[in-house]
Amino acid sequence: MATGKKLELSFLEKIQESQAQVSIFLVNGVKLHGVIEAFEEEVIFLKGATTQIVYKHAISTVVPA
Numbered sequence: 001m002a003t004g005k006k007l008e009l010s011f012l013e014k015i016q017e018s019q020a021q022v023s024i025f026l027v028n029g030v031k032l033h034g035v036i037e038a039f040e041e042e043v044i045f046l047k048g049a050t051t052q053i054v055y056k057h058a059i060s061t062v063v064p065a
Helices: 003-018
Strands: 021-026 031-039 043-047 051-055 059-064
Touching: 003 031, 003 059, 021 043, 031 051
Parallel strands: none
Antiparallel strands: 021 031, 021 059, 031 043, 043 051
8 A cells, every 4th residue: 555545544534533524625626514424445425414425536635624
């Protein structure tokens, strides 16, 4: 496993465990808010008003609140 993947996995696990609110900025400029409910290799399940599937290739930045 590449170092980048280990860092990504560790970062997402910590955010998910703490149930912290996050802002996810997409490459097209859209800002999403919510709690990371789950994640897989290619997607993040973000729970806010509704649960959304966000494809990782569309994400620019993840910022914990």
